[in-house]
Amino acid sequence: MKIIVCCKIVPNEEEIRVLPDRSLDLSATPWKISQYDLNALESGRQLAAETKGSVTALSVGGPSALDSTKIRKDVLSRGADDLKLVIDDSHSFSDSLETAKALAGALKNCGAFDVVLCGMGSSDLYLQETGIQTGALLGLPSINNVTAIRPAGEGLLEVERTLEEEVETLEVTLPAVLSVSSEINVPSVPAMREIMRAGKKPVAVLDDLGALDGASLEMLEQLAPEQQERRQEVIEGDGDEAVEALAQFLKKECL
Amino acid sequence: MLNQTVFVISDDTAALSELCAGAKSLATRVTAIVFGGQDTAESAASCGADAIRYCPVSEEGAPEDYASAIAAVVKKENQAFVMLHNSIRGRCLAGRIGVLLDTPVLTSVSAVAEEGGALVCRRMVYGGTAQRSERFAKPYGVATISGGAFEPGPALPTTTDIAQLEGAPEGGIRRISRAEKKEGGVNLVAAKRIVDVGRGLAAEEDLALCRELAGVLGAEVGCSRPVAENNKWLPKSSYMGITGVQVKPDVILTLGVSGQVQHIGGINKSRVIVAINKDKAAPIFKSCDFGLVGDLYKIVPALIKKLS
Numbered sequence: 072m073k074i075i076v077c078c079k080i081v082p083n084e085e086e087i088r089v090l091p092d093r094s095l096d097l098s099a100t101p102w103k104i105s106q107y108d109l110n111a112l113e114s115g116r117q118l119a120a121e122t123k124g125s126v127t128a129l130s131v132g133g134p135s136a137l138d139s140t141k142i143r144k145d146v147l148s149r150g151a152d153d154l155k156l157v158i159d160d161s162h163s164f165s166d167s168l169e170t171a172k173a174l175a176g177a178l179k180n181c182g183a184f185d186v187v188l189c190g191m192g193s194s195d196l197y198l199q200e201t202g203i204q205t206g207a208l209l210g211l212p213s214i215n216n217v218t219a220i221r222p223a224g225e226g227l228l229e230v231e232r233t234l235e236e237e238v239e240t241l242e243v244t245l246p247a248v249l250s251v252s253s254e255i256n257v258p259s260v261p262a263m264r265e266i267m268r269a270g271k272k273p274v275a276v277l278d279d280l281g282a283l284d285g286a287s288l289e290m291l292e293q294l295a296p297e298q299q300e301r302r303q304e305v306i307e308g309d310g311d312e313a314v315e316a317l318a319q320f321l322k323k324e325c326l
Numbered sequence: 327m328l329n330q331t332v333f334v335i336s337d338d339t340a341a342l343s344e345l346c347a348g349a350k351s352l353a354t355r356v357t358a359i360v361f362g363g364q365d366t367a368e369s370a371a372s373c374g375a376d377a378i379r380y381c382p383v384s385e386e387g388a389p390e391d392y393a394s395a396i397a398a399v400v401k402k403e404n405q406a407f408v409m410l411h412n413s414i415r416g417r418c419l420a421g422r423i424g425v426l427l428d429t430p431v432l433t434s435v436s437a438v439a440e441e442g443g444a445l446v447c448r449r450m451v452y453g454g455t456a457q458r459s460e461r462f463a464k465p466y467g468v469a470t471i472s473g474g475a476f477e478p479g480p481a482l483p484t485t486t487d488i489a490q491l492e493g494a495p496e497g498g499i500r501r502i503s504r505a506e507k508k509e510g511g512v513n514l515v516a517a518k519r520i521v522d523v524g525r526g527l528a529a530e531e532d533l534a535l536c537r538e539l540a541g542v543l544g545a546e547v548g549c550s551r552p553v554a555e556n557n558k559w560l561p562k563s564s565y566m567g568i569t570g571v572q573v574k575p576d577v578i579l580t581l582g583v584s585g586q587v588q589h590i591g592g593i594n595k596s597r598v599i600v601a602i603n604k605d606k607a608a609p610i611f612k613s614c615d616f617g618l619v620g621d622l623y624k625i626v627p628a629l630i631k632k633l634s
C-alpha cells in the first residue's frame with residue numbers, strides 16, 4: 072500500500088515570545104514537526120509494515136521551515152521512506168482552504184497513492200480541517216477522528232472513527248484521506264539506527280504552487296491573553312518540612 | 327445587525343438554541359438545518375430560527391452526506407454565514423461545505439461579533455498563547471462554534487416554516503457498525519477543588535492515591551490530555567486544557583503535570599494553583615501560586631496523613 076503522510080512544520084509554541092504589548096514575536100522561535108503529525112507518521116509506519124507498503128512524507132511550507140536538514144532528518148527518522156516538499160514563500164497560506172489546495176496540488180504530483188494520512192490538527196492553528204478539505208478537493212472520501220485502521224482486502228480499509236458519543240466502524244474505498252486522532256497510538260521514539268539512516272533517504276522538492284487565489288481570511292488582531300499574576304512560592308524538597316509547608320498553605324488558602 | 331442569512335447547522339439539537347440565539351443577534355434571517363425527520367424539526371420549532379430545514383438521515387447514512395445539498399441551499403443567497411456545532415461531525419461537514427462554497431473554515435470559534443459590516447470570529451492559536459480575530463474576505467463564511475460562545479436568548483416564537491431540505495444525500499461511506507461509547511465523567515466545570523493528574527503518575531493503580539488525596543480535600547479528579555487520551559486512565563471528559571474542559575475552581579492541585587501552554591489554558595482561571603513536580607525547570611512552576619519540587623510519590627502520602 073502506498074501511503075502519504077502530510078506533516079506540517081510549525082513554530083514551537085512553547086518558545087514563542089510574548090511582548091509587553093501582548094503581541095507575539097516568532098522571529099526566534101524554532102520549528103518542529105506538528106505534535107499530532109507524529110501520530111500520523113506512526114500510523115503510516117504501522118500500516119506500511121502490515122501491508123508491505125511504503126510511506127512518503129509530504130510537507131508544504133516556507134523555506135525557513137523546510138530548508139532545515141535537521142527537520143528533514145527528523146521526519147525521515149520516523150518511518151517515512153522518502154520526503155516530498157513544496158517550498159514556497161510567495162503565498163501566506165493563512166487559511167485551511169489555501170493549504171488544502173496546495174496539498175491537493177502536490178498530491179497530484181506524487182504519483183498514484185492508496186491513502187493519505189493527516190494529523191488531527193496542527194499544533195499552531197489546530198483548525199482540524201486541512202485533511203477533510205484536501206479530500207473534498209480531490210473528490211476522495213475523507214474522514215476525521217480516525218482511531219483505528221485495518222487493511223480489509225484489495226482497495227479497502229476498515230476504519231474506526233470515534234465520535235463524542237459513539238464509535239463507528241466504516242468501510243472506506245481507496246484512495247482516501249484519513250485524519251487520525253491523537254489517541255490512535257503513542258508515537259515511538261526513533262531508534263539511533265533510524266536517525267542514522269534518515270540522512271540517506273531521498274528528499275524531493277516538488278514544483279512550487281504557481282498562482283493560487285490568495286487567502287480568504289483577513290487577520291484583524293492577534294494578542295496573548297492577559298496574564299494572571301501568580302505568587303510562585305516554590306520550595307525545593309519533598310521532606311517533612313516541605314510537605315508541612317504545603318499542608319499549611321492548603322489549610323490557609325482553601326480548607 | 328447584518329441584513330443577510332445565517333445558517334445554523336447542528337447534529338445535536340441540544341446545541342441549537344444557543345447557536346440560533348447568537349445568530350439572531352448577528353443577522354436578520356436565521357435558518358436552522360437539523361438531521362432527522364419532520365418530528366425532529368418540529369420538536370426544535372422554538373429554537374429561535376425563522377425557518378427550519380430537516381435532512382432525513384437514514385439508518386445507514388450520516389449528516390456529512392448532506393454537504394452538497396446544504397451548500398446548494400446556501401448558494402441561493404448571494405452572501406451568507408454558516409455556523410455549525412463544533413462536534414467531530416460538525417467539523418467534517420464544515421470542511422466539505424467550505425470546499426463547495428470555495429471558502430476556508432474556522433473551527434472552535436469562541437466568539438462571533440459584528441464589526442463594521444462583517445462578522446469577526448475569535449479563536450485561540452498557538453496552543454492558547456494568543457487569541458486571533460479574523461474575518462472572511464469572501465461572500466461565504468463557514469465556522470464551527472464552541473459551546474458557551476453565545477448567551478442563550480429569551481424564549482422565541484415558534485416557527486411554522488418547517489420543510490425538508492431540498493436535494494439528496496451523496497457519497498456515503500459504508501458504515502459497518504456503530505456502538506455507543508460508554509465513558510463516565512465528572513462535572514469539573516462546577517468543581518470547587520480539583521486534583522489534576524499528569525503523566526508524572528507512573529501507573530494506573532496509582533490513581534487510587536490521587537483519589538485518596540481528592541477525598542481528603544473534597545476534590546474531583548481531573549487530568550491532562552495524554553492521561554485520558556493515550557493512557558486512557560480517565561474518561562476524556564476529565565481532561566483540562568484549551569481543547570478540553572476549562573475550569574475555575576478555588577484550588578487546583580497538579581500532580582506530575584509539566585504545565586504546557588495547552589494545559590495551562592484550561593486551568594488558569596483557577597483562584598489558586600498548587601504544583602507538585604520533580605523537575606525544577608517544569609513550566610508549571612511559572613504558573614503556580616505554591617509549588618513543591620519533589621517526588622509526588624513521597625509528597626502525596628505524607629500530605630494525606632497531615633490533612634486527614
Ligand SMILES: Cc1cc2nc3c(=O)[nH]c(=O)nc-3n(C[C@H](O)[C@H](O)[C@H](O)COP(=O)(O)OP(=O)(O)OC[C@H]3O[C@@H](n4cnc5c(N)ncnc54)[C@H](O)[C@@H]3O)c2cc1C
Nearest residue numbers: 077131132133164166189190192193196197198199200201
Ligand atoms: C508556506 C506557509 C506559510 C504560512 N504562513 C502563515 C502565516 O503567515 N500566518 C498564519 O497564520 N499561518 C500560516 N501558515 C499556516 C496555514 O495557515 C495553515 O497551515 C492552514 O491554515 C491549515 O490550518 P491548520 O494549520 O490549523 O491545519 P489543520 O487543519 O489543523 O491540520 C490538520 C493536518 O493537515 C496536515 N497539514 C496541515 N498543514 C500542512 C502543511 N502545510 N503541510 C503538510 N501537511 C499539512 C497535517 O497532517 C495536519 O495535522 C502557513 C503555512 C504555510 C504552508
Ligand SMILES: Cc1cc2nc3c(=O)[nH]c(=O)nc-3n(C[C@H](O)[C@H](O)[C@H](O)COP(=O)(O)OP(=O)(O)OC[C@H]3O[C@@H](n4cnc5c(N)ncnc54)[C@H](O)[C@@H]3O)c2cc1C
Nearest residue numbers: 524525526550551567568569582583584588603604605622
Ligand atoms: C493542538 C494541541 C492541543 C492540546 N491540548 C491539550 C489540552 O487541552 N490539555 C492538555 O492537558 N494537553 C493538551 N495538549 C498536550 C500538551 O501539549 C502536553 O503534551 C500535555 O499537557 C502534557 O501532559 P502532562 O503534563 O501530563 O505530561 P508531561 O509533559 O509528560 O509531564 C509529566 C511531568 O511529570 C513530572 N514527573 C514525573 N514523575 C514525577 C514524580 N514522581 N513526581 C513528580 N513529578 C513527576 C515530570 O517532571 C513532568 O514535568 C495539546 C497539544 C496540542 C498539540
